[in-house]
Amino acid sequence: MHKFEESVYQLVVETSTNLPGDVRQAIKAAQEAEDSATRAGLSLSTIANNIEMAECNVSPICQDTGMPTFIVHTPVDANQLVMKQHIRNAIARATKDGKLRTNSVDSLTGGNTGDNLGPGTPVIHFEQWEKNDVDVRLILKGGGCENKNIQYSLPAELEGVGKAGRDLDGIRKCIMHAVYQAQGQGCSAGFIGVGIGGDRTTGYELAKQQLFRRVDDTNPIPELQQLEEYVMENANKLGIGTMGFGGAVTLLGCKVGVMNRLPASFFVSVAYNCWAYRRQGVLLNAATGEIKEWLYPEGQQVPMKATAEETAAQAAAGAERREVRLKTPFTEEQVRSLHVGDIVIIDGEMHTGRDALHKHLIDHESPVDLNGAVIYHCGPVMLKDEQGWHVKAAGPTTSIREEPYQGDIIKKFGIRAVIGKGGMGAKTLAALSEHGAVYLNAIGGAAQYYAECFKRVNGVDFMEFGIPEAMWHLQTEGFAAIVTMDAHGNSLHADVERDSLAKLGQFKEPVFK
């Protein structure tokens, strides 16, 4: 097994940096179904471009490299203790090399272990099997889409679709509702794994296991195959679209599994995975640990390059869109002149800030002047060498988590723009109008695409919060994002949520009797 650790390292790098062929195929199909000149179409092009960049740079597709979760099948005589240690070594090495973000956080102190090792991380499930090879599968599922997982206990009364009973039709309603409640916050268009039955723990486990299926497989259970097909056909009628911008494609895959339950419980558990659906696997020679085979179609089999037609259509659409180029710090007048739908291209310095920083700023001063500043909800992957820090991956994080703080912080420090993804709520919207500020939506997961806009790291504060939570001061050039909440009380997110709830209502009538 002398090659085992190296093989696992290769699996980790491949999973984080090269989206598998079946996932790419689903994203390509979405690109074909979506009008390439719309906001959703443009976002899909950025996503496609980002997938190529990650493969080419051998760098993380998304900066949130998730909770590394392994499922390992071993021959009966394999030493699982040794394998576990090798897996942990491979994870620490991939983290040091900037292929994984430092993602293991002490839940009590907030301290980051810095190497992705800690109680509960990584997750490793071992199973024995009768075969002679070792099968190692890995999923890197990020926190933003993990937050959109949902578990239903039937019977239930669900917003939009009404009563959901303990039958296939009730399950159908749960799944439709699960897609609706995710909106764009889990970086739609997404994939869902559904677990029917079990208890609260095994139900979620079953849901997650579904994400190890191939996107293009067929469910062997006829009722579930029908259900999967129904969901794929109808979830896209919700109109949530890529990033929640509205559009024809909201869901890229739906896989449903079933297990027995207790008489008193009926759980439907849904695991939501963003478009950056990073999972791969390898079959290893049990004696040497060498890779014999990759278990999912490899990324390079499905190139994501834009066609000449797409590029032309987008250039034509670009001529009609309002693009505004602004240098930080912004003035009140500049941001009040922006409206939902405008594209803002930012030059100058911006500052990252996410959960720990927002909590801190509520009752502390800022280490830098934030008057007119742009705050980027982002926890980047950073690497340091002799020249200093470098941004390796830097897409937006889900903004709604900062809703309790954001409005007050905007007003306290005079911030003029907040960049993130998924939108924010009523309190922030009111603060944008009152103070004169905008919310800009960047494309979630496009971490390579945005990393290129950061030309220099000017400094960093709060390193004690850990790399993702620190406040990075980044010299920026040409960072493009869309105004989705403006200083005039308009919110694209509120509009899409309202419209999709109305559309969810069309799925109230029974389908599976």
Ligand SMILES: O=C(O)C[C@H](O)C(=O)O
């Ligand atoms: O933690 C992050 O960087 C992003 C997170 O996965 C999110 O989707 O909000």
Ligand code: SF4
């Ligand atoms: S930022 Fe988006 S793409 Fe990245 S892990 Fe979070 S949900 Fe997925």
